[in-house]
Amino acid sequence: MLFAALCCAGLIAFGIEAGTDVILRERGAAQAALQAKDILVRAEARLHRSAAALADLVAGGVKTCRQGDIEAMRRAVYATTPLKEVALVDAQGAVLCSHHGFGSDHRGMTAEQAIAGTSLTMSMVRFGDGQEPALRLRVAVGQHYLTVLVPAEVFETDDVAAPAQGLGIRLMLAGVPTVLRPLGEPVDSDDVQVATGSGQFPVSVEIVRTIEGLRANAAGPILYSRAGGLFISTLIFALALSTTRRRQDPVDDLRAAIDAGEMVPYYQPVMDISSGRLIGCEVLVRWRRPDGEVVPPSSFIPLAETSGLIFELTNRLMRTARDEVAAVYATRPSLKLGFNAHADHFLNDRIVADVEQVFGGSPIRLSQIMLEVTERAPLADLNEARRTIAALQALGVKVAIDDVGTGHGGLNYLLKLGVDTIKIDKMFIDAIGTERYSNAIIETLVELSRTMKIDVIAEGVETFDQVEYLRSHGVHMAQGHVFAPALPGGAFLDLCEAMCRDAAVPVATHGHSREPMPRYISARNRQFS
Numbered sequence: 001m002l003f004a005a006l007c008c009a010g011l012i013a014f015g016i017e018a019g020t021d022v023i024l025r026e027r028g029a030a031q032a033a034l035q036a037k038d039i040l041v042r043a044e045a046r047l048h049r050s051a052a053a054l055a056d057l058v059a060g061g062v063k064t065c066r067q068g069d070i071e072a073m074r075r076a077v078y079a080t081t082p083l084k085e086v087a088l089v090d091a092q093g094a095v096l097c098s099h100h101g102f103g104s105d106h107r108g109m110t111a112e113q114a115i116a117g118t119s120l121t122m123s124m125v126r127f128g129d130g131q132e133p134a135l136r137l138r139v140a141v142g143q144h145y146l147t148v149l150v151p152a153e154v155f156e157t158d159d160v161a162a163p164a165q166g167l168g169i170r171l172m173l174a175g176v177p178t179v180l181r182p183l184g185e186p187v188d189s190d191d192v193q194v195a196t197g198s199g200q201f202p203v204s205v206e207i208v209r210t211i212e213g214l215r216a217n218a219a220g221p222i223l224y225s226r227a228g229g230l231f232i233s234t235l236i237f238a239l240a241l242s243t244t245r246r247r248q249d250p251v252d253d254l255r256a257a258i259d260a261g262e263m264v265p266y267y268q269p270v271m272d273i274s275s276g277r278l279i280g281c282e283v284l285v286r287w288r289r290p291d292g293e294v295v296p297p298s299s300f301i302p303l304a305e306t307s308g309l310i311f312e313l314t315n316r317l318m319r320t321a322r323d324e325v326a327a328v329y330a331t332r333p334s335l336k337l338g339f340n341a342h343a344d345h346f347l348n349d350r351i352v353a354d355v356e357q358v359f360g361g362s363p364i365r366l367s368q369i370m371l372e373v374t375e376r377a378p379l380a381d382l383n384e385a386r387r388t389i390a391a392l393q394a395l396g397v398k399v400a401i402d403d404v405g406t407g408h409g410g411l412n413y414l415l416k417l418g419v420d421t422i423k424i425d426k427m428f429i430d431a432i433g434t435e436r437y438s439n440a441i442i443e444t445l446v447e448l449s450r451t452m453k454i455d456v457i458a459e460g461v462e463t464f465d466q467v468e469y470l471r472s473h474g475v476h477m478a479q480g481h482v483f484a485p486a487l488p489g490g491a492f493l494d495l496c497e498a499m500c501r502d503a504a505v506p507v508a509t510h511g512h513s514r515e516p517m518p519r520y521i522s523a524r525n526r527q528f529s
């Protein structure tokens with residue numbers, strides 16, 4: 001009897017273990033597939049930009065070592081982020097001239113491979129004194145070749161470098177395996193392995209996740225840290241500010257402005273582009289000086305962040321916004337009120353206490369509040385950020401990642417932070433219909449959000465074609481100048497009253513119609529512009 005019970009217990013334990021592993025493997029495979037696609041799309045984006053720069057040079061007639069052509073090569077390097085060198089070479093890779101006037105010869109590592117849909121080819125070469133490996137894009141111009149070099153190291157993204165146990169990533173660049181994350185152990189049958197390749201470039205990504213790693217990652221969050229260029233940008237900002245400020249110390253100036261209530265909320269409407277309804281808004285701060293001058297946030301937010309005044313500023317902004325919109329929001333509980341938070345807000349639970357204190361006893365429900373953390377500035381401690389986010393969510397507050405796709409958080413943020421919403425950056429919206437990689441990133445984000453059951457908001461939407469594209473690709477929420485810019489309080493409240501009175505404002509844009517949507521908001525827009 002005892003033996004049978006032990007056997008049963010053993011079987012049940014084994015069943016649970018096996019069942020858990022099946023779920024972990026399924027989730028691991030889905031995440032690995034998305035991560036592989038994410039890495040591939042980023043690599044394609046860099047190559048796409050490099051190929052476009054090379055094509056532009058050819059279209060501009062660059063094919064000699066004359067001064068004008070060297071100048072054009074130089075401009076291309078300065079204007080195109082991943083480019084290390086533009087050069088004119090012969091068939092053996094001897095550099096005839098380059099954007100910096102000289103250049104060490106290219107030593108071929110692999111044969112030239114075609115880039116689909118173009119007359120360009122791609123190969124891996126070594127160049128420079130240290131014999132650095134680089135991807136070379138090449139096109140024939142007369143008897144020679146015009147080339148651009150992209151250093152292999154630019155393909156190492158931060159989410160690739162983030163520690164995750166049992167994760168191996170290999171990127172094949174023109175036939176050369178570049179190990180982005182080595183996998184210590186050999187792959188066994190329980191491990192997850194996915195691969196994906198580019199349709200245009202000779203590039204592919206392979207990801208392996210060991211079952212031990214999946215178990216370990218499920219058990220505990222990962223420590224994640226990174227340094228940023230914030231210091232330099234703040235230094236530049238402080239220098240610029242010191243030449244224009246009326247008072248001596250810009251920090252004192254800013255503190256005094258916060259205390260005097262000069263920080264005022266503007267509200268940018270967020271729309272449901274499927275129904276045409278107003279969903280809520282993003283609060284964007286403005287500094288309204290006593291003389292009436294309205295200073296944009298890009299002129300003072302960096303200083304607020306590095307001086308620590310951002311906590312005071314955000315708190316004051318939340319109070320002012322609360323007082324301004326409380327009456328309208330109290331009777332429309334589905335309307336959301338979003339605030340920008342800085343990475344430092346997620347280092348401890350001060351923001352949780354602030355939000356609870358500001359909105360706790362107010363007519364605005366905590367479930368109406370959303371905090372947006374930008375992907376541009378790195379979160380110093382992912383574990384702490386995750387705890388802070390969970391504490392906010394326990395209050396009913398929603399949390400979003402802002403500017404998705406622009407920073408280095410990448411998939412890592414989405415997978416680790418457990419946010420409710422992602423906001424796709426304007427950069428990708430601007431490129432809709434013009435750049436393949438941008439569309440691929442939007443599609444990847446929508447697919448990812450569907451898998452993870454999180455909401456997506458498109459930012460910086462400016463045209464009806466973009467609205468159409470987004471809607472047909474599963475994005476249902478958007479904000480941008482096509483609907484309204486950030487509005488002063490009175491105008492936004494008028495808009496809320498009108499939009500919510502006409503709650504069922506019909507969506508005027510169907511098919512390829514150019515009719516504005518929703519009609520009310522753009523009619524009002526004329527009066528704000």
Ligand SMILES: Nc1nc2c(ncn2[C@@H]2O[C@H](COP(=O)(O)O[C@H]3[C@@H](O)[C@H](n4cnc5c(=O)[nH]c(N)nc54)O[C@@H]3COP(=O)(O)O)[C@@H](O)[C@H]2O)c(=O)[nH]1
Nearest residue numbers: 284285296297298301340341342403460461462480481486
């Ligand atoms: N920590 C905090 N950061 C804040 C706060 N308020 C603003 N900010 C950050 O400052 C940056 C600049 O903001 P702003 O000048 O207000 O610009 C925002 C929008 O007005 C603008 N926008 C929105 N739609 C469009 C559009 O269709 N076209 C166009 N050209 N611009 C558009 O984009 C900015 C939105 O920024 P984001 O936060 O990424 O949504 C900005 O980084 C703010 O985050 C604050 O209180 N705290």
